[in-house]
Every structure is written in C-alpha cells, then in structure tokens.
Amino acid sequence: MIRLAFIALALLTAPAVIAETRVPQSQAEISLGFAPLVKRAAPAVVNIYARRVVEARQNPFMNDPFFKDFFRGFGNPQPRVQNSLGSGVILSEDGIVVSNYHVVGMATDIRVVLSDRREYEARVLLGDEEADVAILQLEEADDLPFLTLRDSDHVEVGELAMAIGNPFGIGQTVTSGIVSGLARSGAATGQARGYFIQTDAAVNPGNSGGALIDVNANLIGINTSILSRSGGSNGIGFAIPANLVSEFVHQARQGAERFERPWAGMSGQQVNSDLAESLGLSVPDGIVITELHEASPFTQAGLGVGDVITHVDNQPVNSPAEMLFRMTVAGIGQDAKVTWMHDSEERQSTVVMAPAPDEPDADERKLNKSTVLPDLTVALANPAVIARFGLPLNTEGVIVTDPGRLGARVGLKTGDVIRTINRDEIEVSADVEAALSRPGRSVQLDLMRRGQRLSLRFRL
Structure with missing residues (x-):
C-alpha cells in the first residue's frame, strides 16, 4: 500500500506535458482532431451583415382612372429594409473579402465582423448574380488574417474538407466532411449556375459565403448552396471553386465594373452514348457543337458544327456549364489550348479568350x-x-x-x-x-x- 501511494504521488507531481499547436502533418495526426487547423483558418472567416432599402409595391389601383380617387391617400408605399446574414472569407491582408452575391448584392450598408470582434464597413468591388460571387473591400483595413487560394483543379474526391461559417446566425461554426464530388453543374439553387464542388460537410443557411478548406487550411471553395427539402443540411452542399474566385479577385483589382466572361459564340450539348456512336467516338466524352457564330473565336480556330470539344487546357469538359467554367478561369485575354475531335481525329488548337465583340456598332x-x-x-x-x-x-x-x-x-x-x-x-x-x-x-x-x-x- 505504501509503494502504491508513492507511485500515485509521483504521477500527481510530474511536470505537465505542453501540447504543440500546429497544423496536422499526417493522416495519423489529422485523426486526433482539427483544433490546430481551425485556429489557423477561422480568424480569416467573417460574419457579414448587409441591408438594403427597397421600395414597397404601389397599390395597383393608384394609376387607374376610375379607382384612383377611392384609394387617394390610402396605403402610401413606404420604403422597407431587407436584412441578410451570411459569411465571407478574407483573401488578403489589405481587406479583400469574397462572399456570395445573394448575401451582399444590391446592399446599401455592409458590416463585416471578424472572429476577434473587430468590425469594418465594406463596399462591393465586383459582383455577379449568375456566379453568385461578390468581392468586397473592407474600409481602412490592414494586417488582417487571410486564407490562401488553392488550385481547385487539383482537388480530388475523397479529400478531407472543413466548412466554416455562421449558420442560422448562432456564431462561427466548423463542420467537417469530405469532397463528395467535382464538376457538379446545374445543381445549385437560386441564381447560381455553373460548376461546383460538392461536399458532405454540414452547410446550413448563414454558411453562404463561408470557407471550404483543405487539411492545409487552403481555401478550395466558397460555400454557396445546399440541396434540402427542410432547409437544413442533408449532406449535399455546393461550393464555388477557388479558381473562379481567383479570376473574380483579379478582375476586381483591375477595376472591372462588371465581371467579364470569355465569349464562346457557340451552342453545344453533352455527348451521350448514342451521339458517341453516331460520331464514331469510342467513349461518350465532351460536348458536340450544334451552332457556331461566324465571329466566334472557335470559328477562327478552325472548329465547326459537329466537332466535339473534349478538353480545355488539358481539363475534361462534359457539359456546356463546365466548358464555360474552363474558359472563365483561363481568363480574359489569355490563350486556351482546346482539344477537339473532327471525323474521329483528335486535334488541338489555341483559342483566344475574349469578350464578345461589340461590332458592328450597337448604336444603343x-x-x-x-x-x-x-x-x-x-x-x-x-x-x-x-x-x-x-x-x-x-x-x-x-x-x-x-x-x-x-x-x-x-x-x-x-x-x-x-x-x-x-x-x-x-x-x-x-x-x-x-x-x-x-x-x-x-x-x-x-x-x-x-x-x-x-x-x-x-x-x-
């Protein structure tokens, strides 16, 4: 009994082991917890409070020649305030923030709150409803924590992923999961259209504009929407890839007033098994050109109706939305390498990524x-x-x-x-x-x- 008591006393008086706080470096370390990763990434994820003043709808009888006297002075429309709550991610120490357009679009007052409770006023530098992306500039901000954009083309299905945001306005929340799918097109809700990363990390209302990060705390996507009948997470969330965010930041820093996408000047459809057989293709890959404008850069590169585009910059394209995404991330003014099939023969061409020409003069x-x-x-x-x-x-x-x-x-x-x-x-x-x-x-x-x-x- 005396010996056992001595051992117990020795254990109680032994010096405490101080745990090292750092990003997990191996799969074994990751399995122990995400706390070091959260400490590194969470300060760059912000809460966004936006509001806009909208005019109330006027009584439909006010302009009617017969009924207007009955409604004179009755029910005059009053401006009303719409509030929205979402998340955002700081991308530079000077206060460049990315969020969703549906969070801050058309807002008259935007307030951004950091995890350390600092608050900044913000303005929209560039927004696009179709992509559901908005780039903000925090006023009088410097030396801020920020996340680094990762090349989302290198993201793989099965990678561990974490979502950070402010669901339901309860405060910053972290959820974990994996990358469940890539190249999801036409799957998002609302106005967003295009190409998305799918994750099963829980994403709920208020997470919009928040971060989807990898195990190195790099930003791989911006959470934008979910598929759900109840309004809560069902394990199917969608994020805008980091490469598209990067192009938005580039154009915003260049002073663009409207986000510009390269013009394809074509219509196409996904190649299915029947089309592949009729076109003499061994596998149903790519999109077949069904219509082509004479001014299209693809026309200038030698492509024609009936040709099949399979890759853009060595990345596969299997839908019109994916094709547009690949052209967009290539960037305005850049050359893209296009791989295509003509009469079962593979060819490659360089296509200039440019906006639609404003010729002849539109005389608007x-x-x-x-x-x-x-x-x-x-x-x-x-x-x-x-x-x-x-x-x-x-x-x-x-x-x-x-x-x-x-x-x-x-x-x-x-x-x-x-x-x-x-x-x-x-x-x-x-x-x-x-x-x-x-x-x-x-x-x-x-x-x-x-x-x-x-x-x-x-x-x-």
Missing part, C-alpha cells in the same frame, strides 16, 4: 420624352448584345434592351426583336426613334419573341 439609344414610348431603349444586335441578354446566336435586327415604364405597360419585354412599326421596316436603332416620333393615334409593333411572332397594338 434611349428614346426621349417627345416620342410615343419615352425611355424605351433599343440596340442593334451584335455579339456583345447577344451575349449580354442571352439571346440566340442567330438573332438579328433591333433589340429592346429596356422597355421603359410605358413600353412595359403595352407589353414590350427585354430581348424582343422589333421587326416593323406601323408596317415600316426596322433595320437600325434610328428607325425605331423615327417611327415612334411620327404623329398618329394608334401604334402597331410587330415583334419576334423567343422565336415566336407577336403583334402589339395600342391607341394613344
């Missing part, structure tokens, strides 16, 4: 107050206009780029092609202005809308 003009439809804005269709409004590649003629208040009331929509006005042929933007400046008591507009003919008639 806004009609003045003296015309029948003031504030109607029209432009001549060219590749830039076609790309801007997502119109079919074969679109020709004068396009409605903004119907204006009265134009919308008579039924005009953005993207309509004006063929005639009062039976006068419309060939250039000036023809619209001239036709709508002539005196008359009635107007007939003949249009093309999504390939369908349409006539609008109204009296003045």
